[in-house]
Amino acid sequence: MDGTEAQSSNSDGKRGGAVMGLTLAAGGWMSNLIVYLIQEFNVESINAAQISNIVNGCSNLFPVIGAIGIILLGLTATLDPLRPQPCDINGSSICTPPSGVQYAVLYAGLALSCIGSGGTRFTLATMGANQFDNPKDQAVFFNWYFVGVYAGSALSNAIVYVEDNVSWKLGYGVSAVLNFIGLASFLLGRRFYLRDKPQGSPFTGLARVVVATFHKRKVQLSSKIEDYYCGKDRITTLNIATVTKKRFRFLNRAALKTEGDVEPDGSIAKPWRICTIQQVEDLKTLVRIFPLWSSSIFLGTPIGIQASLTVLQALTINRHLGPHFQIPAGSILVVVLISTAISLTVIDRFLCPMWQKLTRSSPTPLQRIGLGHVLNVLSMATSALVEMKRLKIARAHHLQTRPGSIVPMSVLWLFPQLVLVGLGEAFHFPGQVALYYQEFPASLRSTSTAMIALIIGISFYLSTALIDLVRRATEWLPGNINEGRVDNVYWVVVVAGVVNFFYYMVCSSLYKYQNVEEGADESFSTDK
Structure with missing residues (x-):
């Protein structure tokens, strides 16, 4: 070494x-x-x-x-x-x-x-x-x-x-x-x-593209490559003949040189009036990937709802495994972690090699994320069915009006839904990390994995808002869940998950993988 x-x-x-x-x-x-x-x-x-x-x-x-x-x-x-x-x-x-x-x-x-x-x-x-x-x-x-x-x-x-x-x-x-x-x-x-070395925020460059495009919204795009700014020291190999079929061409105006934009030495004179071709391409990349990113928010929201409600369910049922050990309610979600860890190993050692033998290619990040969507919906449906059984047992024993009473139902009933969500996470979570790190512009790659954190954060906030909405609009979530209908909450989440899956399918079918570093110039168009 x-x-x-x-x-x-x-x-x-x-x-x-x-x-x-x-x-x-x-x-x-x-x-x-x-x-x-x-x-x-x-x-x-x-x-x-x-x-x-x-x-x-x-x-x-x-x-x-x-x-x-x-x-x-x-x-x-x-x-x-x-x-x-x-x-x-x-x-x-x-x-x-x-x-x-x-x-x-x-x-x-x-x-x-x-x-x-x-x-x-x-x-x-x-x-x-x-x-x-x-x-x-x-x-x-x-x-x-x-x-x-x-x-x-x-x-x-x-x-x-x-x-x-x-x-x-x-x-x-x-x-x-x-x-x-x-x-x-x-x-x-x-x-x-x-x-x-710190080189300034890349998001400032993206904002400059938007501002410069707005300032030059009435300027006609040129068919000459030399009319576009590539940077003070950059030599471009842009070929106009190969770039006329790309989308978001209106953003190209941000790199179009007009009078007073560039100094004689090639440096920028007006930073908020002109950008480089690469900065324009960086913004285009984010615009292309945004629909896929947004679909992942509604993938994470059901997980947040399920996580909190599962703990509440665990508090109401028999958590003993044997005569001397009781699973802490807050530890019930460890099943998800174990399921994910085991699934990651199985996927890496067995499923991926098998997929390669059958298709002669590795599963793409989009395929992994799509399978994660399906497993997530199945997990929520399983949660609804298990909750229906829990409520049936609680009502058979007249526990609706007895807060704190334990429903005679084993905690093992909660395991299938948690195993499924863990399996789904083993597919969609690494798939998202790989997608963003692979597809993000080089200037934004250091923040690409933070997009996952942003998804999780927004998802939990959204799950909080949805639970609050359900509490205000229905009687499904009272203080004593034995009196409520948590199963109905899960069924609503199932429907939302199915709708979101179809939204993801549309977004993924329209998305094309790209190599930002090699293909940035090729996606730059000078058409109107």
């Missing part, structure tokens, strides 16, 4: 440790948040699910800040004045709501923890991939990155078990320590990292 390879290996290991530590810390408090809010802050179940969705959304949009947040959460579990009195104190069943100060400390801790988690999770992914020039090496890094994320998330359920069976203060304390370990691991590898 030469020096460069050793340096990459060392830095890769440090980032892997950072990912593992930060994911463990985040999973330790986030996975069990619904249960903590219900049991320790006397928050109603649906409201707790809403808060959890908002927190999950925030966490996907800096490590020291995250550690401070987790410390604040630990203080709410440690200091009695920072949380309301238990509901059963002095034999009373009346729950005292949190005070303004208690809410302030709780929300401050959640906000800081979200910022800490969101500021590192996908930034580390792009930073790591940027350490390698070879696509195969980048693929290996992404594999190990996902291993770190899923392994950390799965192991974090050990912290959830500590919170449920030992103490909340110990669980949050462990999360804080792990957060600092992850930060230390990251900082120890700083001298090994290959860091790109």
Whole structure:
């Protein structure tokens, strides 16, 4: 192993440790948040699910800040004045709501923890991939990155078990320590990292394309290549004969040189009146991929709804596996993580090679995402059927008016829906990362994987809004879900998922893969 390879290996290991530590810390408090809010802050179940969705959304949009947040959460579990009195104190069943100060400390801790988690999770992914020039090496890094994320998330359920069976203060304390370990691991590898020099925000260039196009909206496009700005030092090989069939030709006006736009030495005189051909092509690429990206938002929204409602379902049924072990309600989602991890291995070792033998080609990112859509819809339909059975048993035992009663139904009934959503995630999540990293312009590649974080964040916010809408418009989601119709919520999600799948099919059929670096000039047209 030469020096460069050793340096990459060392830095890769440090980032892997950072990912593992930060994911463990985040999973330790986030996975069990619904249960903590219900049991320790006397928050109603649906409201707790809403808060959890908002927190999950925030966490996907800096490590020291995250550690401070987790410390604040630990203080709410440690200091009695920072949380309301238990509901059963002095034999009373009346729950005292949190005070303004208690809410302030709780929300401050959640906000800081979200910022800490969101500021590192996908930034580390792009930073790591940027350490390698070879696509195969980048693929290996992404594999190990996902291993770190899923392994950390799965192991974090050990912290959830500590919170449920030992103490909340110990669980949050462990999360804080792990957060600092992850930060230390990251900082120890700083001298090994290959860091790109800051060159300004690429989004400024995209904004300039829009402004310049508007300013020149009445200017006629030229058929001469020399009339378009390629950059001060760039030599273009643009061939007009090969570029007349491309879309979004009106944006080409942003690169059209007019009087006073360019200095005699070739530099730009008016930055908001002219752009380079590459900047125009970068914007075109984003416009082309935006419909596919938007379809993924409505792929993630049902997952957010299912995640919160499944925890509420788990709280109402028998979670014992054997006479001595009970699955913590907040840990039920570990089934998704295990399913995804196993599915990723099976897909990589068996399904992909089999696909290659049958079709003589590897499955494309769009095919993987499409299969993820189908499995996601099947998972939601399974959730609806399982909830129908749970409600039938609850009503047979007259548990509608007995909040807190356990429905005599095994927690294993919740496993199929979680296994299916995990299997779907093994297809669509890596497919999305590969698509954006492969298709994004070179100038935006370092932020491409952050598009996944943006999708997850928006999805959880949207799931929160949809649950709130259902609560206001129907009686399906009361405080005691045994009195409601959670199954109807799932069926609505199924219908929305089917509609979104057809939308995705239309978008994917119209999309054409492209090599931005080699094909940018070829997609530049001078037609009107």
